[in-house]
Amino acid sequence: MASSIEIAGLRKNYGSLSVLDDISVSIKAGEFLTLLGPSGSGKTTLLMTIAGFVRPNAGSIKVDGREIVTLAPHKRNIGMVFQNYALFPHMSVGENVAYPLKLRGVGRGERDDRAKRALAAVRMEQYADRRIDQLSGGQRQRVAVARAIVFEPNIILMDEPLSALDKRLREEMQVELKRLHETLGRTIVYVTHDQKEALTMSDRVAVLKSGRIRQIASPRDIYDKPVDRFVADFIGDSGFVSLTDRGRGVDLAVSDGFRAAHVTGKADPLLLLRPEKIEIVSSPDAQPDLIRFDGVADDVLFQGDLVVVHATLADGTRLRLQRGTRQNTMRDLPAVGSRFRMAIHEEDAWVVSGVQAGEHAP
Ligand SMILES: Nc1ncnc2c1ncn2[C@@H]1O[C@H](COP(=O)(O)OP(=O)(O)OP(=O)(O)O)[C@@H](O)[C@H]1O
Ligand SMILES: [Mg+2]
Secondary structure (H helix, E strand, O other): OOOOOOOOOEEEEOOOEEEEEEEEEEEOOEEEEEEEOOOOOOHHHHHHHHHHOOOEEEEEEOOOOOOOOOOOOHOOOOOEEEOOOOOOOOEHHHHHHHHHHHEEEEEEEEHHHHHHHHHHOOOHHHHHOOOOOHHOOHHHHHHHHHHHHOOOOOOEEEOOOOOOOOOOHHHHHHHHHHHHHHHOEEEEEEOOOOHHHHHHHHEEEEEEEOOEEEEOOOOOHHOOOOOEHHHHHHHHOOOEEEOOOOOHHHOOOOOOHHHHHHHHOOOOEEEOOHHHHHHEEEOOOOOOEEEEEEEEEEEEEEOOEEEEEEEEEOOEEEEEEEEEEEEEHHHHHOOOEEEEEEEEEEOEEEEEEEOOOOOOOO
């Protein structure tokens, strides 16, 4: 069974430092929610508060409608994979995995059976008798996951479980954790630094900054429709060009419809330009649904599957755009140092405010 989590008005201070600042979020039963944010933004503290290892200064955490904020960690039925795994080095793999069952008073025989099943779920059944220091990083990570799921918790919390692994293994484990989520059907709250990982794995992503949730949305919405410049910058590669100050030399033709829908009323509106959404315009025919602008190509870098162009606009804005490397695409590339025309379709365009909530335009 999976559980829902309802967090309301959660606050945690360390002295005068506000680490969780009025966090409210509803997590659906069976959802995969990822917390993403810079170092120190409060991700681990939020997980530790849900797990019961950190006591908040204010707020409520309800699981399936029941308040748990004062409940001891082992009574919460929540499994946790810690940021540094926290495996016991003096115990075997099997003993590590069985430990949460021992803590809950489960008898020897059943402990061994269930530990075996949890190890099988992460494909580590043949390693039960090994010591932890005889395992690779990826294997340790699997043991930590097995230990978190062995008592069949309704909620699993994972704090950067893949950060110690190299890129290839990390991608392999992403697929495995996703598969595990599908087979177990439990609610997962996951923390990562890696924005691609967050987009790949999650039903929803919450972006944190200084103990606050700046945006919570589906991977597509958080990438395509970030609420502000911070979120846009944090997720994916982004360039911005101002829509207020046309006097600075970038001549952007934006239709009245687009302006009314996305620009009017925004403080310091910035057009978000993702590298893969920028077209290179080679024909002079004007299409009304294209926002066009000119720049100079600084570099054209062939990377095998992609070709990357760095360009500078008239106001000094630097942009990155990328294309696939099919022959017809390669023919349209600008020469280094030449002026060329770019465009973004209005349906791909998104405007963010350059002013963060709570701040004021200069
Ligand atoms: N026990 C503590 N005492 C004092 N300050 C703390 C304590 N635990 C965490 N902090 C502070 O709270 C803030 C948030 O820490 P937290 O570990 O939640 O960040 P994080 O988002 O997980 O960062 P990282 O990505 O580096 O793991 C940091 O400024 C940290 O120094
Ligand atoms: Mg952390």
